[in-house]
Amino acid sequence: MTETKLKIEGMSCQHCVQAVKKALSGIAGVDSTDVEIGSATVLYDDAKATRKDLEAAVEEAGFSIKP
Numbered sequence: 901m902t903e904t905k906l907k908i909e910g911m912s913c914q915h916c917v918q919a920v921k922k923a924l925s926g927i928a929g930v931d932s933t934d935v936e937i938g939s940a941t942v943l944y945d946d947a948k949a950t951r952k953d954l955e956a957a958v959e960e961a962g963f964s965i966k967p
């Protein structure tokens with residue numbers, strides 16, 4: 901398991917938190933997520949998912965990743 905923290909731009913309320921949580925939880929290999937406004941800490945199996953997958957899911961949900 902790998903833990904990574906994503907910095908996320910464009911989140912402003914609990915709806916955004918739920919949207920990001922849902923997007924991340926839908927990825928195969930993601931074990932747990934801890935999402936708050938502006939960031940998400942994700943525990944995932946790096947044999948099944950990559951950080952790029954996590955970032956892509958967040959972007960597909962309408963937010964952007966801060967480098």
Ligand SMILES: [Cu+2]
Nearest residue numbers: 912913915916
């Ligand atoms: Cu919101």
